[in-house]
Amino acid sequence: MKMISFCKFLILLTLFLANAGFAQSNKILIVNSDNAVYRYEKIASEFKKVLQQNGYQWAEFNLDTHADAEAELKQLIQQENPVLIYCIGTKAYSLARNYAPNKKLVFSAAINWRRLNISEKTYGVANELSSAQEISLLRYFFPAVKTIGLFYSDKFSREYIEAIKKDALALGINIINRPINDAQEINDALNELLPKIDMFWIIPDPVVLSSKEAVQQIFQSAKQQKKPVYAYSDVFIEQGAVLAISADIATLGRQSANLALMMDKDKVSAGTVQSPAGSTVTLNKCAIDALQLNFNQDALDSVNKIVGCDKHD
Amino acid sequence: MKRIFSIFFIFFVFITGGYWSAYSNVRPIIYFYNTETNINNFATLKMAFDIYLVNHGGYYFQPFDLRENFEAAIQKKGDIYLLSSWHLKALQQKKVPLEIALIGTSKGNTTQRKVLSAKKDIIDVAMLKNTVVAGAGSEEYIQSVLKQILGKEHEALLKDIKILIVPKDIDAVMAVGFGMATAAISAESGLDKLAMMNPNQFRELHSLGFSEKDYLLIAATLKKPDQQEAQLLEVLRKMSETEEGEANLKLLGIDGWRTLK
Numbered sequence: 001m002k003m004i005s006f007c008k009f010l011i012l013l014t015l016f017l018a019n020a021g022f023a024q025s026n027k028i029l030i031v032n033s034d035n036a037v038y039r040y041e042k043i044a045s046e047f048k049k050v051l052q053q054n055g056y057q058w059a060e061f062n063l064d065t066h067a068d069a070e071a072e073l074k075q076l077i078q079q080e081n082p083v084l085i086y087c088i089g090t091k092a093y094s095l096a097r098n099y100a101p102n103k104k105l106v107f108s109a110a111i112n113w114r115r116l117n118i119s120e121k122t123y124g125v126a127n128e129l130s131s132a133q134e135i136s137l138l139r140y141f142f143p144a145v146k147t148i149g150l151f152y153s154d155k156f157s158r159e160y161i162e163a164i165k166k167d168a169l170a171l172g173i174n175i176i177n178r179p180i181n182d183a184q185e186i187n188d189a190l191n192e193l194l195p196k197i198d199m200f201w202i203i204p205d206p207v208v209l210s211s212k213e214a215v216q217q218i219f220q221s222a223k224q225q226k227k228p229v230y231a232y233s234d235v236f237i238e239q240g241a242v243l244a245i246s247a248d249i250a251t252l253g254r255q256s257a258n259l260a261l262m263m264d265k266d267k268v269s270a271g272t273v274q275s276p277a278g279s280t281v282t283l284n285k286c287a288i289d290a291l292q293l294n295f296n297q298d299a300l301d302s303v304n305k306i307v308g309c310d311k312h313d
Numbered sequence: 314m315k316r317i318f319s320i321f322f323i324f325f326v327f328i329t330g331g332y333w334s335a336y337s338n339v340r341p342i343i344y345f346y347n348t349e350t351n352i353n354n355f356a357t358l359k360m361a362f363d364i365y366l367v368n369h370g371g372y373y374f375q376p377f378d379l380r381e382n383f384e385a386a387i388q389k390k391g392d393i394y395l396l397s398s399w400h401l402k403a404l405q406q407k408k409v410p411l412e413i414a415l416i417g418t419s420k421g422n423t424t425q426r427k428v429l430s431a432k433k434d435i436i437d438v439a440m441l442k443n444t445v446v447a448g449a450g451s452e453e454y455i456q457s458v459l460k461q462i463l464g465k466e467h468e469a470l471l472k473d474i475k476i477l478i479v480p481k482d483i484d485a486v487m488a489v490g491f492g493m494a495t496a497a498i499s500a501e502s503g504l505d506k507l508a509m510m511n512p513n514q515f516r517e518l519h520s521l522g523f524s525e526k527d528y529l530l531i532a533a534t535l536k537k538p539d540q541q542e543a544q545l546l547e548v549l550r551k552m553s554e555t556e557e558g559e560a561n562l563k564l565l566g567i568d569g570w571r572t573l574k
Contacts, residue, residue, distance in 0.1 A: 053452075054475075132511075133487060140483070140510040170513055248480050250353075255493065258445050258475045267443050277447060277493040278479045280353075297559075298506075301350075301566035302481050306357045 028058045028260060029082035031073065031096050033089025033109075035062040039249050040088045043109055046253025047086060047260075054261055063091060074099045084260055090116065097122075104263060108256045113273060114159075120270045123263060125256050128204070128232070129247050130275040131160065132167035137245050137279060138230055139171055141299050142199065147174045148230075149197035151189060151218075153207035154179050160203065180207055183214040190221040202231040202241070215239065228291055234282040237307055242293060244282045251278025280304050341545050345376040345395040346383035347530065347565075348454040349500075352480045353378065354564065361561045369548045380451060387411065390534075391541045393549065395565070398528040399454055410536050414546050417530035417567035419502065427524035429462045430504060431489060431496035438467050438521050444495035447477045447488040458498055462522040483507065490514035496521065530567050 028051060035041050044060070051058050059080050063069045077085070077100045084104040087093035093107040097117055107124035110116055138145065148168065152161045161177050168175045176196055178189050186208070194200065200222050202209070209215060219240045222229050231241040255277050262268045281302055286309035288295060300306075343366070345358065355376040362374030377383035380400075387394055387409060394411060396404075404411055416423045435441065448455035455476050463470055477494055479485050482503030488494040490511065497503075501523075508515040532549055534542045552558030553569035562568055 130491060133491060136487065136510040136514075137483070140506065143509065171511060248484075251477075251479050251484070254478055258477050261475055262443070262445065265443055274493045275491055277477060277488040277491075278484050280480070296509075297563055300560065300563040302352070302483055303357065303564070304352060304354045304480075306361070306564075308360075 026057065026264070027080055027082050028056055029077065029080055029085045030058055030060045031085060031087050031092040032060070032062045032064075033087075033091040034064040036064055037089075040109060042249045043088050043253035043256070046250045047088075047257045050254050050257030050261070056261070063095070070095060070099075077103070083264060086256060086260060106256055106260050106263070108252050118271070122271060122273075123259060123268065124273045125252055125259060126273060126275050127247060127252075128276070129245065129279060130167075131164040132170075133275060133279065134232070134245055135164070135167050135171055135173060137281065137302075138199075138201075138243065139173065140302075141243055141281075141283070141295050142228075142293070143296055144294060145173070145198045147176060147197045148199050148201050149176045149178070149193045150201040150203055151178050151180045151186065151193075151208045152203060152205050153181065156207060157203060157205045164203075180205075183207065183210045186214050186217050187221070190218065194221060194225040194227050197227065200227055200229045202229060202236055204232050226291055228287070228293055234280075234305070237282050237284050240284070240287050242284050242287045242291070244284075246280050247276035248278030248280045252276055282307065285309075340371050340373065341391045341393065341541055343372065343374045343393045343395060343532075343545070343549070344383060344386050345374065345565075346378075346380060346400070347395075347450075348380065348397045348400045349450045350481055350566070351449050351451070351478055358564055361564060365552070365558055365561055366548065370544065372545055372548065384409075387535070390536070390539065392535075393542065393545055394533045395530055396533065397454075398531055399457065401531055401533055411533040412536060413528075413531050413573050414534045414538055414542070415532035415550060415570040416528050416573055417532075417562075417565070418569040418571050419529055419567050422529070423571055424526040424528055425500045425502065426526050427458045427462070427498055428501050428504060429459070429496055429498055429521045429523075430486065430518045431521055432517050433519050435495060435521065438463055438470065441496055441521075442470055442473045445475045445477050445493070446496045446498060447479050447485040447494035448498035449479055449481045449485050452476055452478055455498055458524050461524050462498075464522075483510065486518070487511070487514070489518060530565055532570065 030044060030047065032040050032044050035044065048058065061073055061076055066072050073095055084106060085096045085100055087096045087105055087107045088109050090110045093105065093110055093116060096105055104121045107113065109127055111127055113124055113126050165175050176193060178193055180186060180189060219229060223240060228242040229240060231244045233246055234244040237244050255274065259268060259274065282305045283303045284307045286307060355378055358376045359374060366372035366374055401411055446459065460468060460471055479488060482499040483506050485497040485499045486503050486507045489497045504515065532546065538546060550570045552562055559568060
């Protein structure tokens with residue numbers, strides 16, 4: 001009798017577990033902070049292409065197209081019960097983190113992801129290339145550059161600077177860094193730093209880049225002292241940066257999708273956040289020629305955009 | 314009434330004359346699409362090549378980012394088509410009558426191999442099951458190269474490998490070094506570039522297999538080149554003789570052209 005009861009119990013348990021398994025959706029929910037932003041839209045479309053190729057289903061929720069986005073998102077998460085949520089942009093991540101704290105989340109396009117409220121179920125692809133990637137590419141274009149100078153604020157960029165120094169040292173490049181607490185210090189700091197360096201590097205530091213004047217000051221002094229400027233974004237090309245390297249947008253979407261697929265197979269360590277795998281390179285030929293700067297011509301096949309002096313190139 | 318007819322006649326001659334004049338000035342075009350990169354540099358390519366070609370015979374350059382659009386453009390005798398050797402073979406199998414006219418060269422070589430590289434703890438290809446392999450180019454192309462490198466013995470692995478398409482070879486090889494992919498498909502020259510950019514990372518990698526040798530970029534024509542095509546091919550062939558022309562070729566990853574013997 002006991003044996004029969006035990007068998008019944010086993011059958012019921014199996015049915016329960018099987019049902020629980022079937023209840024688990026394999027759908028991925030894509031939450032986009034603002035699909036009207038080209039960058040976010042491109043990332044989402046590349047992400048979906050990879051899902052489609054791999055036979056995955058998805059639901060999509062664009063925060064910009066819903067009047068009561070927060071409530072509707074909460075309802076959608078309950079309704080769809082997604083296996084994971086892909087969050088494009090910081091706003092999408094913050095909401096998903098609030099409404100689905102137990103779900104696996106993958107983020108991308110979140111500026112400075114280290115400031116996000118992350119858990120062990122948070123995965124992602126960073127928005128910025130790692131300093132080692134940037135220095136490697138910089139070295140490829142300008143192999144003669146041995147000493148690079150940069151400004152940073154201790155409050156915002158100390159850890160980043162430590163990483164840069166470590167990565168640069170491993171590649172035989174000397175970094176001269178100068179802390180800036182106030183943009184007023186920039187002029188004197190430039191006079192002191194520029195004569196000692198081969199190139200100036202603009203990093204995304206909110207104190208150093210606090211005003212248009214501060215940025216102008218950097219480019220003006222660098223020009224006067226004939227020092228090239230490298231920047232993390234191509235917005236500085238027009239002002240005279242010789243090279244800008246940033247993450248490739250389309251690759252961010254594809255990489256996030258691959259990460260999500262590998263997570264679904266439990267092949268990714270908890271809390272993995274990857275650096276972007278694709279880069280976009282803009283070369284300012286006009287500024288390079290003006291400085292009579294040598295660069296590796298063989299690297300031209302890796303350039304996305306070459307800017308000439310007539311502004312139309 | 315006569316006056317109205319005269320005005321109409323002049324207007325008609327002006328319009329049709331302009332049309333025929335424009336039509337007679339249609340110059341051959343160089344069409345470009347490369348399955349082996351995924352880099353969005355079309356505006357730069359178009360600008361650089363147009364400036365050069367307009368000054369060397371009034372020709373134009375048209376790059377494509379979509380394979381279907383490029384293939385749809387292969388119609389008119391007189392134009393030149395720049396494409397990868399792999400793509401040319403695929404088109405020839407579909408009975409598109411393209412023939413090699415010039416082969417791109419790089420540092421004296423006309424051929425290259427693709428290499429599958431990984432960190433040294435990945436000792437053989439069997440360890441690539443359920444991993445990500447990075448590569449630059451079209452997905453179909455990377456799959457095809459990977460299939461060739463894996464060979465019959467490991468072909469079944471393909472369905473368990475995720476391909477991460479990146480813009481260029483250096484992104485693929487760096488993706489391995491920085492842990493975004495387990496292995497990379499790149500040209501051998503991609504590894505040479507890594508050795509220059511980041512020698513430490515280069516030393517951490519080893520090769521798991523190679524593809525067969527294939528030509529670098531190809532300039533093809535529909536059947537045998539006629540006089541018009543021959544003139545344009547000569548302009549292309551001589552590009553490396555000027556600084557401006559050579560810089561343009563480097564945007565395509567080559568430094569010259571050689572005639573197929």
